[in-house]
Amino acid sequence: MTMPDVAREAGVSAMTVSYAFNHPQRVAEATRRRVLDAAERLGYSGPHPGARSLRRGRTGTLGVVLGEHLTYAFDDPQATQFLGGVSSVCVEHELGLTLLPVTGGPSDAARIREAAVDALILWTSADDDPVLDAVLQRGLPAVVHGGPAREGLGLIGIDDRAAARAVGAAAFTGARAPAVLSFPTGRDRQPRLLRGPAPDAARFSVTRHRLQGYADAASAAGLDWARIPVLVLARNDRAEAEAATQRLLQDSETPVDAIAAMSDELALGALAAAHRLDRSIPAQLAVTGWDDTPAAAAAGLTTIAQSLRHQGELCARSVIEPGAAPAQAQNAPVWQLVHRASTHGSPPADDVSRAH
Amino acid sequence: MTMPDVAREAGVSAMTVSYAFNHPQRVAEATRRRVLDAAERLGYSGPHPGARSLRRGRTGTLGVVLGEHLTYAFDDPQATQFLGGVSSVCVEHELGLTLLPVTGGPSDAARIREAAVDALILWTSADDDPVLDAVLQRGLPAVVHGGPAREGLGLIGIDDRAAARAVGAAAFTGARAPAVLSFPTGRDRQPRLLRGPAPDAARFSVTRHRLQGYADAASAAGLDWARIPVLVLARNDRAEAEAATQRLLQDSETPVDAIAAMSDELALGALAAAHRLDRSIPAQLAVTGWDDTPAAAAAGLTTIAQSLRHQGELCARSVIEPGAAPAQAQNAPVWQLVHRASTHGSPPADDVSRAH
DNA sequence: CGTCACCGTCTTAACGTTACACAGCTAGGG
DNA sequence: CCCTAGCTGTGTAACGTTAAGACGGTGACG
Numbered sequence: 001m002t003m004p005d006v007a008r009e010a011g012v013s014a015m016t017v018s019y020a021f022n023h024p025q026r027v028a029e030a031t032r033r034r035v036l037d038a039a040e041r042l043g044y045s046g047p048h049p050g051a052r053s054l055r056r057g058r059t060g061t062l063g064v065v066l067g068e069h070l071t072y073a074f075d076d077p078q079a080t081q082f083l084g085g086v087s088s089v090c091v092e093h094e095l096g097l098t099l100l101p102v103t104g105g106p107s108d109a110a111r112i113r114e115a116a117v118d119a120l121i122l123w124t125s126a127d128d129d130p131v132l133d134a135v136l137q138r139g140l141p142a143v144v145h146g147g148p149a150r151e152g153l154g155l156i157g158i159d160d161r162a163a164a165r166a167v168g169a170a171a172f173t174g175a176r177a178p179a180v181l182s183f184p185t186g187r188d189r190q191p192r193l194l195r196g197p198a199p200d201a202a203r204f205s206v207t208r209h210r211l212q213g214y215a216d217a218a219s220a221a222g223l224d225w226a227r228i229p230v231l232v233l234a235r236n237d238r239a240e241a242e243a244a245t246q247r248l249l250q251d252s253e254t255p256v257d258a259i260a261a262m263s264d265e266l267a268l269g270a271l272a273a274a275h276r277l278d279r280s281i282p283a284q285l286a287v288t289g290w291d292d293t294p295a296a297a298a299a300g301l302t303t304i305a306q307s308l309r310h311q312g313e314l315c316a317r318s319v320i321e322p323g324a325a326p327a328q329a330q331n332a333p334v335w336q337l338v339h340r341a342s343t344h345g346s347p348p349a350d351d352v353s354r355a356h
Numbered sequence: 357m358t359m360p361d362v363a364r365e366a367g368v369s370a371m372t373v374s375y376a377f378n379h380p381q382r383v384a385e386a387t388r389r390r391v392l393d394a395a396e397r398l399g400y401s402g403p404h405p406g407a408r409s410l411r412r413g414r415t416g417t418l419g420v421v422l423g424e425h426l427t428y429a430f431d432d433p434q435a436t437q438f439l440g441g442v443s444s445v446c447v448e449h450e451l452g453l454t455l456l457p458v459t460g461g462p463s464d465a466a467r468i469r470e471a472a473v474d475a476l477i478l479w480t481s482a483d484d485d486p487v488l489d490a491v492l493q494r495g496l497p498a499v500v501h502g503g504p505a506r507e508g509l510g511l512i513g514i515d516d517r518a519a520a521r522a523v524g525a526a527a528f529t530g531a532r533a534p535a536v537l538s539f540p541t542g543r544d545r546q547p548r549l550l551r552g553p554a555p556d557a558a559r560f561s562v563t564r565h566r567l568q569g570y571a572d573a574a575s576a577a578g579l580d581w582a583r584i585p586v587l588v589l590a591r592n593d594r595a596e597a598e599a600a601t602q603r604l605l606q607d608s609e610t611p612v613d614a615i616a617a618m619s620d621e622l623a624l625g626a627l628a629a630a631h632r633l634d635r636s637i638p639a640q641l642a643v644t645g646w647d648d649t650p651a652a653a654a655a656g657l658t659t660i661a662q663s664l665r666h667q668g669e670l671c672a673r674s675v676i677e678p679g680a681a682p683a684q685a686q687n688a689p690v691w692q693l694v695h696r697a698s699t700h701g702s703p704p705a706d707d708v709s710r711a712h
Numbered sequence: 713c714g715t716c717a718c719c720g721t722c723t724t725a726a727c728g729t730t731a732c733a734c735a736g737c738t739a740g741g742g
Numbered sequence: 743c744c745c746t747a748g749c750t751g752t753g754t755a756a757c758g759t760t761a762a763g764a765c766g767g768t769g770a771c772g
Contacts, residue, residue, distance in 0.1 A: 002758055004758085012721075014722090015721070016721060018759065018760055019720090019760090022760080026720080027721080028721090045469055045490075046470060047758075048410065049409070050406050050407075050408075050415060050757085051727090051757070052759055052760080053406035054407045054729085056759085057727075059406060059472065060470065061472065087455070087457060090457075091459060096467070098417065098454045100452065103447060107450060111450070113401055113402040114408075116417065137401045139399065239650075294595075358728055358729085368752090370730095371751075371752060371753080372752075374729065375730090375750095378730080387750080387751080403730090404728050404729070406728080406729090407729040409757095410729075410757050411728080411757050412729085
C-alpha cells in the first residue's frame with residue numbers, strides 16, 4: 001500500500017497524494033478529500049516513516065541516552081522530572097521521543113549509531129563513557145546534561161560546586177562531626193563508607209563537583225574534610241539511605257551532628273533514620289538535601305532548588321531549535337538555596353537565597 | 357557521507373561496505389578491516405537509519421503509547437515497572453523504545469500514524485480512545501495492556517474483577533461501613549466522592565473491572581454496594597489519597613472501618629491518614645492495596661500481587677516475537693492475594709493465596 | 713483580445729541502503 | 743584433469759517518499 005496505489009485509486013498523481021498528506025492547503029479541497037477517501041478505502045495510513053525520513057533527511061524524533069538501566073531511569077524522580085521537561089518540548093515540536101538505554105555492554109555504541117533520531121540528549125554519563133565517542137561520531141546535534149564537558153557537545157547544568165558550597169555551609173556551620181550522603185562515584189555502584197575521599201576520584205562530574213563543594217564548605221567551616229565520613233550509596237534510594245544512615249548514627253563514636261545529602265530522597269532517608277533513633281532535627285542532627293522536591297518542602301528540608309524539568313526543556317531546545325544558542329556553561333540554569341527548618345540559623349521560613 | 361563514498365575510499369563496492377557493517381562474517385577479515393578503517397577516516401558512522409528501514413521494511417523500534425502525559429507516566433510506579441519489563445525485552449532484542457504520549461489533542465493520531473516503529477504497545481487506554489482507531493489503521497502488531505479489548509488488537513492483563521473480588525473480600529469481611537479508593541473513571545480526572553457508582557460508568561476497563569469485583573465482594577459480605585462511598589481520585593498519588601481519606605474518616609457519621617484501594621500508593625495514603633487520626637489498623641480500619649510494591653510489604657499491607665514488569669515483558673514479546681502466541685485472555689498473567697496485617701483474619705504472616 | 717500572474721497538478725530525479733543473483737577463484741575429491 | 747562446493751566480492755534493482763521545477767488552465771487587467 002503506497003502513494004502510487006492511492007493516487008491510482010483517487011485518479012491523481014502520487015505527488016498530489018503526498019501534498020494532500022503533508023501540505024493540505026497546497027491542494028484543492030475537493031482533490032484533498034478525494035485523496036483521503038481513497039486512502040481510507042485502501043487502508044493506507046499515511047506516508048511510510050522510513051521513506052519519509054530518507055527523503056527529508058530528518059526523522060522527527062529526539063533521542064535521550066540514559067546512562068542507566070531503563071528501570072532505574074523510571075524510578076528516579078530526578079530523571080523523571082528531566083524527561084518530563086524534554087518531553088514537553090517534544091510535544092510542542094511534534095517530535096517523537098526515543099529512549100536509548102546504556103547497559104554498559106558493547107551493544108551500546110551500536111544502539112546509538114543506529115538510532116533513528118535527529119538529535120541526542122545525554123543524561124547521567126560517566127566521564128570516560130565510551131557512549132560519548134559514539135555520540136560524537138554520529139555528528140548529530142547533542143547536549144550533555146550535568147557533564148562531562150566535551151569538545152563538540154553542548155553542556156547544560158548548574159554550577160554544582162558553588163551550590164554544594166552553599167548548601168554545605170548551611171549543613172556544616174556549627175557542626176562538629178558532619179557526614180555526607182553521596183551518589184555513586186563510579187559505574188561499579190558499590191555502596192561504601194569513605195573518609196574525606198578525593199573528589200577527583202568520582203567518575204561522574206556531578207558527583208565530583210558536589211563533593212568538591214562540600215569539601216570547600218567543610219574547610220570554610222574549619223572542619224577537616226579528610227576526616228568526614230562520606231557514605232557512597234549504590235542508588236538514589238530513600239530506603240537504602242535510611243539503613244545506611246542508621247548504621248552511621250549508631251556506630252560513630254563521635255555522634256554525627258550534620259548530614260549533607262546529594263538528593264532529597266537520600267536526605268529523607270536520613271531524616272527517617274534520625275526519627276527512628278529519636279534524634280531531634282536540627283538540634284542533634286542538621287540535614288540538607290538537593291532538588292527541592294515537594295516531599296522536601298513538606299519535611300521542612302533545607303535544600304538546593306534546581307528545576308530539572310526546566311533543564312530538560314533547555315537541553316531539548318538547544319538541540320532542536322536551530323536558532324537556540326549552543327548550550328554552554330554561560331547559559332547555565334539558576335539554582336537557589338532554600339533554607340528550612342532542618343538546619344540551624346533559623347532564617348524566616350522558606351528563605352530563598354538567590355544565586356547565579 | 358554514504359556507503360559509495362566509503363566504498364571508493366576502501367577500493368571496494370558499496371555492497372561490500374554494507375556487508376562489512378551488517379554481516380561481518382560474510383566478508384573477508386582483511387577487507388572488513390579496510391572498510392571500517394576507511395569509514396573511520398571519512399567519519400562515516402554507519403548506515404543511515406531511514407534508508408535502512410526503508411529498504412529492510414522494519415525500523416528496529418518498539419513504540420509504547422502512553423495514555424497519559426509523559427510526566428505522569430514517569431511518576432507512576434506502576435507505569436515504571438511495566439516500562440521496565442518492556443525495555444528489558446527491547447534490550448534483549450536490540451530494539452529501540454519510542455514513547456508516544458497521548459495528550460488528548462488532535463495530534464495524537466498523527467503521532468501514531470507517523471511513528472517509526474515495528475509494533476505498538478498501549479498502556480492505560482480509555483474504552484473509546486480515538487488512539488485505538490489510529491493504531492488499528494496502522495496495521496502493525498499491537499497489544500493493549502489492561503484493556504479495552506478490541507478486535508484486531510492483542511490484550512494482556514490479569515482478571516481484575518476476580519482479583520478485586522478476592523481482595524475486596526479480605527477488606528470487607530466483618531466490616532460494617534467500608535469504602536473504596538478508586539482510580540479516575542474518566543479522562544476528565546475529576547476527584548469526587550460517589551456512593552455505589554455503577555461500575556459500568558468507568559471508562560477505563562481496569563477501573564471498571566475492579567469496581568465490579570469490589571461490588572461483588574460487598575454483596576458477598578452482605579453489604580449494600582449502593583451505599584458504599586467510593587472516592588474517585590484524580591491521580592494515583594499518595595498525598596492526594598491521604599488528604600481525601602482523612603476527610604472521609606472525619607466526616608462520616610458511621611465511622612468507616614474498611615478501605616479497599618486500587619493501588620498500594622493510594623492504600624499507603626489511607627494508612628497515613630489513619631495514623632494521623634490515631635485509628636488502629638486493622639481493628640478500627642482494615643485497608644487493602646493493589647500491586648504488592650516493596651513499600652506495601654514494609655507497611656504490612658494486604659494486597660494483590662501482579663507483576664507489571666512481567667506483564668510488560670509479555671506485551672513486548674507478544675508483538676515482537678513472531679512465534680509468540682497472540683496475546684489473549686487465555687494466556688493472562690497470574691495474580692495472587694497477599695494477606696498481611698492490615699486486614700482481619702490473621703492468617704500466617706505473608707500468606708499468599710494463589711489464584712488463576 | 714493579448715498578456716500576465718497565479719493556482720493546482722504532474723514529471724523527474726534523487727534520498728542511502730540492501731536482497732538477490734551471479735561471477736571469479738581456490739581447494740579438494742573422483 | 744574436470745567437476746563441485748565454498749567463499750568472497752560485484753551489479754542490479756528496488757524500497758516509498760518528496761523537493762524542485764515544468765506545465766496547462768483560469769481569470770484579471772490594460
